[in-house]
Amino acid sequence: MSHHVQEHPEQHSLIPVPNTFIIPGGRFKEFYYWDTYWIVKGLLLSDMLETARGMVENLLTMVERFGFVPNGGRIYYLNRSQPPVLTLIMWDYVKVSQDYEFLQKYLHVLDKEMDFWLTKRLVQVTHEGVTYNLAHYDSESDTPRPESYIEDLETCAQLAHLGEDHLYECYTDLKSGAESGWDFSSRWLFAKDGSLSMDLKDISTRRNVPADLNAFLYKAFHILSKFCKILHQEERAEHWEKYANEWQEAINKVLYNEEDGVWYDYDLKLEKHRRYYFASNLTPLWAGAVNPEDKARIGGRCAEYLLKQGIRDLRGGVPMSMYPSGQQWDYPNAWSPYQNLVIIGLHKSNNETAQELAKELAHKWVNSNVKAYHENKVMFEKYSAAQAGQFGGGGEYQIQSGFGWSNGCVLELIHWYFRSKTRKYQRW
Numbered sequence: 197m198s199h200h201v202q203e204h205p206e207q208h209s210l211i212p213v214p215n216t217f218i219i220p221g222g223r224f225k226e227f228y229y230w231d232t233y234w235i236v237k238g239l240l241l242s243d244m245l246e247t248a249r250g251m252v253e254n255l256l257t258m259v260e261r262f263g264f265v266p267n268g269g270r271i272y273y274l275n276r277s278q279p280p281v282l283t284l285i286m287w288d289y290v291k292v293s294q295d296y297e298f299l300q301k302y303l304h305v306l307d308k309e310m311d312f313w314l315t316k317r318l319v320q321v322t323h324e325g326v327t328y329n330l331a332h333y334d335s336e337s338d339t340p341r342p343e344s345y346i347e348d349l350e351t352c353a354q355l356a357h358l359g360e361d362h363l364y365e366c367y368t369d370l371k372s373g374a375e376s377g378w379d380f381s382s383r384w385l386f387a388k389d390g391s392l393s394m395d396l397k398d399i400s401t402r403r404n405v406p407a408d409l410n411a412f413l414y415k416a417f418h419i420l421s422k423f424c425k426i427l428h429q430e431e432r433a434e435h436w437e438k439y440a441n442e443w444q445e446a447i448n449k450v451l452y453n454e455e456d457g458v459w460y461d462y463d464l465k466l467e468k469h470r471r472y473y474f475a476s477n478l479t480p481l482w483a484g485a486v487n488p489e490d491k492a493r494i495g496g497r498c499a500e501y502l503l504k505q506g507i508r509d510l511r512g513g514v515p516m517s518m519y520p521s522g523q524q525w526d527y528p529n530a531w532s533p534y535q536n537l538v539i540i541g542l543h544k545s546n547n548e549t550a551q552e553l554a555k556e557l558a559h560k561w562v563n564s565n566v567k568a569y570h571e572n573k574v575m576f577e578k579y580s581a582a583q584a585g586q587f588g589g590g591g592e593y594q595i596q597s598g599f600g601w602s603n604g605c606v607l608e609l610i611h612w613y614f615r616s617k618t619r620k621y622q623r624w
């Protein structure tokens with residue numbers, strides 16, 4: 197970041213941060229919140245601890261200044277966040293660096309970020325007479341995204357005949373969709389009867405209680421409790437463990453579907469599961485939001501579910517959905533972060549079938565990345581699940597190359613499946 201940004205922030209849209217950072221790549225020339233999780237994994241595997249620490253610190257300063265981490269490092273991203281992974285990033289960094297001083301210094305900032313999600317993004321769901329707290333994505337702003345202004349004007353203008361309120365709702369849901377990181381996907385598009393829509397104007401992100409968001413939060417609570425124990429802060433540890441338990445229960449009571457053996461998003465309007473395949477359906481397994489004694493059985497059921505979806509026939513990887521809406525977070529696109537979430541979740545379940553499938557999916561993904569790299573000499577932001585070595589498409593911009601999280605994710609899979617473990621990147 198240039199000195200000019202630091203000295204004259206009022207002349208820039210970039211938000212000044214104290215340390216160097218790695219951008220996702222392509223058109224994305226600022227830091228992005230959840231991209232940083234997988235970028236830091238790549239840095240740690242590359243022994244770039246100082247850069248990793250700097251990037252964690254940048255995000256922590258965002259929470260100190262604004263109370264939350266914005267979508268990305270631009271002032272026009274200050275009315276929404278992205279999936280809450282800051283505590284998870286700290287976990288990876290401390291695990292490798294053993295830098296407890298850094299952890300001690302910033303633990304209260306991690307608490308502060310959780311307060312944001314617990315006060316600004318909560319919804320209540322009543323199921324079988326019990327009311328549970330869960331979170332959803334919900335931007336504070338009801339205007340078009342500045343970075344995609346024309347696109348949003350055009351999308352929402354189609355609702356103008358219904359009245360001004362519909363326009364504002366549409367803008368808020370588009371920004372909330374961007375907060376989810378899945379911008380955009382049929383996950384957030386509701387047809388009249390509540391089924392998946394292909395039309396972006398049908399966006400209603402806030403209507404959904406997302407499985408992955410709540411899995412991220414569960415994991416963050418659990419890690420915070422562990423951090424507090426490490427630092428001998430017993431009372432705070434109990435406080436966060438209580439949240440972790442509460443979230444685990446809510447995730448399993450409200451989102452888990454016994455018949456299909458996975459967790460679905462919950463439709464707040466129709467008060468039922470959105471019973472469609474999305475890669476996010478497996479994220480509570482990855483987060484470990486299950487009782488240890490049920491883990492292997494549930495892992496096996498998740499593997500079964502994926503096989504039933506025909507995942508083996510797809511040559512490129514795990515698709516985001518099975519619904520070809522033309523949006524970039526739908527079929528046939530496969531994004532790196534969810535390969536790792538699905539694969540590592542299956543692996544950690546300790547179920548033999550799930551672990552075999554995890555290995556197969558890891559090999560498939562690495563091979564596809566390598567093939568695309570050989571043919572194009574770049575890594576891509578997203579790939580095709582349908583075809584090995586093919587980059588993805590759809591959505592509102594052309595495919596981007598670079599690419600931060602694709603590098604981090606593939607390095608993580610190579611580390612898990614293709615390399616003997618080094619001393620430097622131990623798992624706790």
Ligand SMILES: OC[C@H]1O[C@H](O[C@H]2O[C@H](CO)[C@@H](O)[C@H](O)[C@H]2O)[C@H](O)[C@@H](O)[C@@H]1O
Nearest residue numbers: 220224228231267341343374377378379
């Ligand atoms: O400019 C359009 C949108 O671009 C971003 O979203 C996509 O790229 C991000 C960076 O890699 C990634 O975090 C996100 O998951 C992608 O969908 C941006 O985050 C959006 O806010 C923006 O509207």
